[in-house]
Amino acid sequence: MSLVVVGTVAFDAIETPFGKTDKIIGGAATYSGTSASYFTNNIKLVSVVGEDFPKSMIEQFGKMGLVTEGLQVKEGQKTFFWSGRYHTDMNTRDTLDTQLNVLLDFDPIIPESYQDCEFLMLSNLMPRLQKTVIERMHKRPKLIVMDTMNFWMDTQWEALLDTIAMVDVLMVNDSEARQLTNEYSLVKAAQKILTMGPKQLVIKKGEHGALLFNKEQVFFAPALPLEDVFDPTGAGDTFAGGFIGHIAQSRDISFENMKRGIIYGSAMASFCVEKFGLERLIGLSQEEIDTRVQQFIDLVQFDIELV
Ligand code: AMP
Numbered sequence: 586m587s588l589v590v591v592g593t594v595a596f597d598a599i600e601t602p603f604g605k606t607d608k609i610i611g612g613a614a615t616y617s618g619t620s621a622s623y624f625t626n627n628i629k630l631v632s633v634v635g636e637d638f639p640k641s642m643i644e645q646f647g648k649m650g651l652v653t654e655g656l657q658v659k660e661g662q663k664t665f666f667w668s669g670r671y672h673t674d675m676n677t678r679d680t681l682d683t684q685l686n687v688l689l690d691f692d693p694i695i696p697e698s699y700q701d702c703e704f705l706m707l708s709n710l711m712p713r714l715q716k717t718v719i720e721r722m723h724k725r726p727k728l729i730v731m732d733t734m735n736f737w738m739d740t741q742w743e744a745l746l747d748t749i750a751m752v753d754v755l756m757v758n759d760s761e762a763r764q765l766t767n768e769y770s771l772v773k774a775a776q777k778i779l780t781m782g783p784k785q786l787v788i789k790k791g792e793h794g795a796l797l798f799n800k801e802q803v804f805f806a807p808a809l810p811l812e813d814v815f816d817p818t819g820a821g822d823t824f825a826g827g828f829i830g831h832i833a834q835s836r837d838i839s840f841e842n843m844k845r846g847i848i849y850g851s852a853m854a855s856f857c858v859e860k861f862g863l864e865r866l867i868g869l870s871q872e873e874i875d876t877r878v879q880q881f882i883d884l885v886q887f888d889i890e891l892v
Contacts, residue, residue, distance in 0.1 A: 588833040589699050589726070590618045591631040591718050592708025592822070593688070594638070594656065598668040599818050599861065601675065609862040610642055611667065613709035613732065616819035619866050620826025620853045621706070622649040623874060625834040629699045631655040631718060633691045635662040645867070654696045662687040675814050676791040677760075683736060688714075695721045704833040707731040708822055712741050712748040719751050728838045730754040731783075732825050738764050750782035754843075756825055758789045771796065775803075785843060787828070789821050797847050799840055806847045809855045809880055816861045820854040823866060827853035852877040 592614030599606045614632045621628055629652045634643075636658065646653050666684040671677070693714055705726040707715040715731060731752040737745050738761065749755055755778060759771060768774040771788055775798040778786050788796045792814070794807040827850035828843075835842055855877055859865045 621830030624830030
């Protein structure tokens with residue numbers, strides 16, 4: 586069993602109502618890979634950084650069980666940089682700056698040792714690069730999950746639709762689902778997206794949970810009501826990592842098992858938001874994760890007798 590995770594490895598600068606960071610380590614693949622590492626080992630990273638990226642973090646990836654043979658380090662270039670500011674509701678944010686830097690001429694190389702991969706997580710990245718990765722796999726993985734964001738809808742529409750058509754599961758947030766389809770109703774938006782290629786769709790709704798659709802069924806999971814939400818950055822990617830990590834570990838791609846994936850993803854995301862950046866996600870214990878999952882079970886369980 587193996588999982589390839591593709592996406593940005595980045596520097597982020599974040600402002601929330603509770604504080605502000607200078608450049609800290611972020612990136613979609615960083616969050617997804619870290620989160621997935623609690624479920625499965627042998628996670629293979631495909632990404633690129635500049636020479637300004639700390640070697641100690643690459644070593645940290647190794648300690649978490651992420652294989653970094655496919656992480657290119659480009660001398661003389663700068664790492665992808667993203668900066669964002671959250672609104673007081675902490676559910677919405679403005680992107681202040683996106684500097685593609687090293688991503689601009691990134692040519693993803695898939696090492697031979699990655700070719701046996703059964704599960705592919707296309708975390709947020711330029712859609713044409715996500716497509717290149719699919720095309721460079723000698724054998725199509727059993728399940729391809731893709732995450733994307735409004736930035737690519739605004740700038741690379743055609744390439745985005747092309748890539749969406751090739752994947753099994755698409756993950757977007759509610760406003761991105763609306764932007765992608767021009768539909769306000771998420772049910773109508775889901776129906777449209779499910780004609781674009783993906784067989785399953787996950788719509789993330791931040792603190793309001795997540796929906797999983799296929800053509801016949803829908804499943805909803807809440808987010809844990811948390812006392813302190815400090816920084817939502819990476820929550821979507823962390824969610825994706827828990828989802829695909831669980832699926833890769835169980836090797837079961839049924840809708841029923843995806844429901845469990847949604848719960849694991851939501852549990853991991855609930856940790857992510859409690860501190861800035863990756864801080865809360867590194868060094869979690871199995872017991873902490875199990876306790877969170879149990880909280881989800883307790884949150885939604887009720888008895889009812891229909892007469
Ligand atoms: P999330 O909060 O889950 O949407 O993910 C935030 C992470 O995505 C940050 O760590 C950023 O470095 C990264 N990111 C922001 N914009 C982009 C983009 N256009 N493409 C890829 N990754 C991005």
